[in-house]
Amino acid sequence: MTTALRFDPLRLxxxxxxLRREVREFLAEEIANGVFDPDNPESGSANADAFARRVGERxxxxxxxxxxxxxxxxxxxERYVVTxxxxxxxxxxxxxxxxxxxxxxxxxxxxxxxxxQSILPRAVRGELCFCIGMSEPGSGSDLFAAQSRATRTEGGxxxxxxxxxxxxxxxxxxxxGLFRTAPPTKENRRHGLTSFLIDxxxxxxVCNRIGxxxxxxxxxxxxxxxxxxxxxxxIGEIDGAWKQATSELAYxxxxxxxxxxxxxxxxxxxxxxxTEPDVRVAAGLxxxxxxxxxxxxxxxxxxxxxxxxxxxxxxxxxxKDLGTLWEQALPQRARELSALxxxxxxxxxxxxFGQRLSYYLKAAPKLTIQGGTTEVLRGIIARGxxxx
Numbered sequence: 001m002t003t004a005l006r007f008d009p010l011r012l013x014x015x016x017x018x019l020r021r022e023v024r025e026f027l028a029e030e031i032a033n034g035v036f037d038p039d040n041p042e043s044g045s046a047n048a049d050a051f052a053r054r055v056g057e058r059x060x061x062x063x064x065x066x067x068x069x070x071x072x073x074x075x076x077x078e079r080y081v082v083t084x085x086x087x088x089x090x091x092x093x094x095x096x097x098x099x100x101x102x103x104x105x106x107x108x109x110x111x112x113x114x115x116x117q118s119i120l121p122r123a124v125r126g127e128l129c130f131c132i133g134m135s136e137p138g139s140g141s142d143l144f145a146a147q148s149r150a151t152r153t154e155g156g157x158x159x160x161x162x163x164x165x166x167x168x169x170x171x172x173x174x175x176x177g178l179f180r181t182a183p184p185t186k187e188n189r190r191h192g193l194t195s196f197l198i199d200x201x202x203x204x205x206v207c208n209r210i211g212x213x214x215x216x217x218x219x220x221x222x223x224x225x226x227x228x229x230x231x232x233x234x235i236g237e238i239d240g241a242w243k244q245a246t247s248e249l250a251y252x253x254x255x256x257x258x259x260x261x262x263x264x265x266x267x268x269x270x271x272x273x274x275t276e277p278d279v280r281v282a283a284g285l286x287x288x289x290x291x292x293x294x295x296x297x298x299x300x301x302x303x304x305x306x307x308x309x310x311x312x313x314x315x316x317x318x319x320k321d322l323g324t325l326w327e328q329a330l331p332q333r334a335r336e337l338s339a340l341x342x343x344x345x346x347x348x349x350x351x352x353f354g355q356r357l358s359y360y361l362k363a364a365p366k367l368t369i370q371g372g373t374t375e376v377l378r379g380i381i382a383r384g385x386x387x388x
Contacts, residue, residue: 004317005384007301018082023085026058030091032073038090039264039356042216045092049126050169052095054152056126061100065108069116070124076307078258087260088267094168099123099130101255107197110236110244112133115197119174122360133163133177133198133222147186148178148224150194155372157196159204159227165369169220172200177269182239195235202227219369254302254316259295259323261367262360266292268353272341284337288330295323314384321377328367330358 002227030036035051037043055061063079065071086093091387104123107116122128139145148161153194159179169175175198181342182192200207210219223271236244299319303313335357343350368374 005318006305006312007298007315008304009299010077010304011111012077012081012300016077016104019078019381020081020119022058022087023060023082027085027089027091031089036090039352042044042359043090043092043212047226048092049100051092052126054126055093055096056124061096061126062104062120062124063100065104065120065124067283069108069120073119080303084256084260087257088263088339090264095129095171096123096126097257098130098172099174102132103130103161103174105324106176106195106235106244110195111197112232113253114232115235119197128174129172129337131166131172131175131200133155133166133169133175135163135165137162137164139222139346146178146180146193148177148179150181150196153228156230156382159196159198159224159229160219162223163278164221165210165221166220166222167218167370168208169200169222170209170217174198175200175222176235178241192239193241194238195241195244196229197229197233197235198229199233202229203342204228212366214348214359219366222339254299254306254312254319256296257301259299259327262327262330263292263358264356265331268349268356269334269341272338272349279339281337284333284340288333291326297327299323304327314381317377317384318381320376321381322373328364331357331364335361368373 019337025254030051031038035047052061059072060082062069062071063074063082064076065073067073079100100123105119109120119128123130134146136146136148139147139330148159148163150159151159157179159177163169163175163177166175177196177198178193179196181194185191186225199207204225206223206225208221209217209225210221212218235241266285269281270285273285277285298315302312302315302319305315338350338353341350379388
């Protein structure tokens, strides 16, 4: 079926600009207090839990959720502003970001009332960390090919198999995992997948680190051996979780975090270039800034669609695909531009910038994995355009 792509022009309303000011003031205070250093991408890890609770106190977790679960019933555009400012400042958001972005909305839509009442208020307070269990060894982002299984047992299900590239699983309290509960049918390859809410402290779960060039821990492989999940932790329809998963990915793939992960490289070379850069540097910075602006306009448009209750799966995939390519290429482009800046013109920033750039260059390769590989994203886009 062909999807009509839409990226309607949308400007953030005045209330969002006021909120932006509040968030910037909050982040400036956190930086001044030494909670994190925006020039060091991993500096806030030790303070992430306390930071999450303070963000929760501000009402900036679960902003779009119903008030009866502790949410703020605010707009997706307001949430967009908070996310954007956190990304640009390199704030330590991993403790709460996944549940705020996608796991919470999934539980609101498909979880039982008991689960909502138990989980969501704690998440809003910044007390819970979630991870997503979708990709698997040998199948990657092709969720149709999932082989990890959930089999019926008395009172629930037993999970066996493994998930890979699972960001933050080593710190997560819960996972929403996709498991095969029945084989696919000839008519419907999407049949047979079910989502489960998994307490990561359940016996039988082993979380193995996947090494990264940065030296920091992010990705994990999570192994399940006869992990018992009670019936009331099934999320949504048994054998019919594919639609749930695609809805979830519309939240995951469209936000500013999908093109701002290496933004510090652009900010750094811009600072080093000064107010009167060489014409070649100015042209390069102008091109990068124009590309960033285009990505941002598309991402804001998707936020507006989510605000309207739509599921812009294809548009979100486009934002993720283009955003990934841009943020992955950015560190190298920033390095090339920095080489054109005379030593006398960098205001002593060159050495610090080099340290920051080294991190971004090492982190860039992972970006085509997290949130869905480029190949799978383009398959989604092609299908939406009726090309396959």
